[in-house]
Amino acid sequence: MRYINFPPYTETEVLERLQQATQTLIDCDIDTIFEYRWDAPNNKFKKIDDADFQDKSLVTRRATWNKTLNEGNKSWSLVKPWLESLNHNKCWFCDGECDQAEYDVEHFRPKKGITKNHTPLMYPRSHHKYGMPLRGYWWLAFDITNYRLACQYCNRANSDASTIYGKRNDFPLENESSRVLKHDGDLSLEKPLLLDPINSDDTKLLTYLSSGHASPCAVEIDLKEPDLLDKKPISLQEIKANNIILINSNQELLQSHVDTLLNAGINTIIGQFKTDSAFLRANYTVNLLGLNSRNKPTKRAQRWQEILQNITIVEQYTSQRNDQLNNLINDLKQSIRYEVSQIVSESHPYVKYYITQLKVLKDLPWICDLIPLDFID
Incomplete structure (x- = not known):
């Protein structure tokens, strides 16, 4: 905002x-x-x-x-x-x-x-x-x-x-x-x-991620504290401004992939609020105004594919993943899984389009069970 x-x-x-x-x-x-x-x-x-x-x-x-x-x-x-x-x-x-x-x-x-x-x-x-x-x-x-x-x-x-x-x-x-x-x-x-x-x-409490989603921003965070895994979001700009390296990756993992992952989730960006009020007020504003309900189906499907592509890169080419990065990947997977479960229903106006896009995910065991069998070749 x-x-x-x-x-x-x-x-x-x-x-x-x-x-x-x-x-x-x-x-x-x-x-x-x-x-x-x-x-x-x-x-x-x-x-x-x-x-x-x-x-x-x-x-x-x-x-x-x-x-x-x-x-x-x-x-x-x-x-x-x-x-x-x-x-x-x-x-x-x-x-x-x-x-x-x-x-x-x-x-x-x-x-x-x-x-x-x-x-x-x-x-x-x-x-x-x-x-x-x-x-x-x-x-x-x-x-x-x-x-x-x-x-x-x-x-x-x-x-x-x-x-x-x-x-x-x-x-x-x-x-x-x-x-x-x-x-x-x-x-x-x-x-x-x-x-x-x-x-x-x-x-300062509300930011927009690279995915286009509005998200609470943990401006009240104390980045000197060792535990940053509160699972309440902080913008990448805030992380960079404080020169904190949250993920120590080897040379096989490009920083751009890490950046994309950090900005891809809705409520899974690393961060920690000093007060519940800061998060609750921003979250209330996002939900009341429907700031994240305006994404067109094409944009949402593209965002899924972008996240999945970068997850695949991280999982395949990073030989030394720490717990922090593993938790981030798991949270992103759950975020997508939750969105898919909410959308893949007959009541959603774009269900046929979404399911068509999701056919490319049929080989992913953590998500393919959500896709109707009729749509899996």
Whole structure:
């Protein structure tokens, strides 16, 4: 993930418009309006219709609040050209170019409702709206510092088989008790699971391997420690920068083959994190946004063949393999085996293509049992 420098925005007229909208939302005092009531027969909260409010001023306040937010796109779209210029017209989350659809002005902290794994979160027991759906960070709807530029793939709902990708309103925290629930709260107390592209510390935790896969990056590693086999990934660039030789190979094994192996796996690159948080947050971001679900079948098959070719070279031409290299090879084999087992099924849209590509692997005992017999000559 690339760090996005976020300089001050200087368009005075636009800033005034955004500030006025924010003040309108605050004046509506939406947090004091109870918009749900308990529906005992259905054992859930039900939203109150306008006609059910005895105090009609509450109806007016809620209508003004909703109208201001619903028309917000007219305001924050004015900032979009500036946001696009900050990362060369690329998505701030996946760093990809989008030539088929416009980018979205994404609200890092959701402006309407908050979900976790696409399931709505509710107000906690300590809040006067306990059990009702969270309103979201509505006071940040017109706050430029809450804007991120996102491609529609990262921002909106996308699906692959039974898995749904895309940020939408997902915004869980490491500690939900620290969540800010009012407009004058201290946001610095929160630690989101989603990595933030304008936070330089966050962006260091996610890298892209040579295979094109997004992967957690162990920037908090202490490379002076002797045990580096934590099986959580570290980028090859990080290894080279610290001048650590992880594999002592003889002259028969080319360094390029080692480099390819190191960069080939998804979650098998050598590395060690000092905190679980660093790995979990990066892994959550990769899975939520579906960063590794976008590979076309041809690219994935080519990656398999590249890994297998280099494994063969290492196994055949390296006479003195140490335990470290053996473990790496075994992990890569298991990584491919897992991918193949997930894909070789009738439900996968590219199953016939993949199986055709896998026919070349029929002589490999550790993978051929996954290929349907009908496809093995």
